[in-house]
């Protein structure tokens with residue numbers, strides 16, 4: 102028997118995985134990073150790298166087709182307490198994608214299993230913020246509201262289809278022992294909650310609000326009686342709690358290149374860069390402006406090709422120097438092929454960025470054999486000598 106826990110490397114996902122292993126399950130963990138060594142018993146879990154921003158459809162479809170997996174729990178998600186003006190558009194996109202869109206898409210892949218007559222246990226971490234207004238967490242509340250309303254709606258469809266299965270919406274208020282608010286994993290603090298969630302999951306319940314009778318029934322009633330008054334109180338409570346994090350949180354990445362004869366080496370570079378930042382700006386060099394070399398593909402076409410890549414958020418005309426581009430885009434990370442490490446140019450950049458908090462990240466860069474072949478063929482035909490290295 103296998104249980105799939107998406108987000109199971111940390112926090113409540115890790116605690117649920119641990120609990121399920123204790124009940125005889127083999128846990129299949131999908132998350133951005135592996136669980137810390139020793140966090141789960143060796144040999145009783147399998148880990149696959151997985152990013153909800155760029156879901157690996159093949160992996161998810163494979164899990165949905167695995168008859169041994171009869172439980173899916175999605176706990177991956179993030180949010181923070183900040184006024185809306187401090188949330189970058191990229192953070193809105195990422196939060197809505199991870200907490201809502203990708204979550205619903207995964208549930209869709211598993212829906213044949215959930216809709217079937219056989220038992221399939223399924224749950225998602227919502228939040229109490231998805232059941233009422235949550236000032237200073239407006240985008241997070243919007244993403245969780247989407248999940249809560251979706252589950253409430255689709256559970257009716259499941260009932261009408263005669264399925265014995267339901268999707269469990271777990272909607273707690275703030276809890277301790279996870280990394281959500283920047284803390285450390287403290288599984289011992291989450292063992293009880295993980296056990297309660299599993300009980301509701303295995304009972305095919307549609308909704309679980311921890312401490313409902315003791316606290317949250319009254320809180321929700323107060324909200325429904327006067328949402329405006331409740332909202333004002335909630336905003337003040339968050340400000341007083343010291344959790345307000347009014348800083349920019351996104352990491353803006355930048356790289357530049359000519360991207361002539363676009364090939365898989367370029368693509369790998371863009372993919373790796375995007376995975377290390379939240380918003381990737383790519384500067385494309387006009388051949389004339391950079392080293393004065395002619396390119397095979399016209400400037401505007403190269404820009405269009407880069408703009409159509411899903412790892413790229415914004416394409417701009419590159420400055421001659423990447424340090425000048427920093428004045429325009431204030432990026433946090435500059436990505437470049439590792440063969441530029443130690444060059445005069447990048448030594449100069451290292452010095453320039455020393456007091457600006459910019460990190461230069463060097464990647465191994467590989468040209469594709471096909472692009473080398475095409476280049477040589479064109480060179481033979483035209484006698485032209487040009488370089489399509491990233492720079």
Ligand SMILES: NC(=O)c1ccc[n+]([C@@H]2O[C@H](COP(=O)([O-])OP(=O)(O)OC[C@H]3O[C@@H](n4cnc5c(N)ncnc54)[C@H](OP(=O)(O)O)[C@@H]3O)[C@@H](O)[C@H]2O)c1
Pocket residue numbers: 107108109110111112113114131132133134151152153154176177178179180199226227228229272273274275276277279280281282
């Ligand atoms: N903690 C609370 O007070 C609270 C209250 C109500 C609801 N919730 C919900 O409970 C769920 C779990 O939270 P938690 O407190 O256990 O937080 P956590 O310790 O931060 O665990 C969340 C996990 O999700 C992963 N994740 C984030 N973005 C991802 C992505 N793009 N792709 C794949 N995995 C990703 C995280 O990986 P990284 O570490 O690499 O980011 C982490 O392993 C979340 O959905 C949260 O909204 C939490």
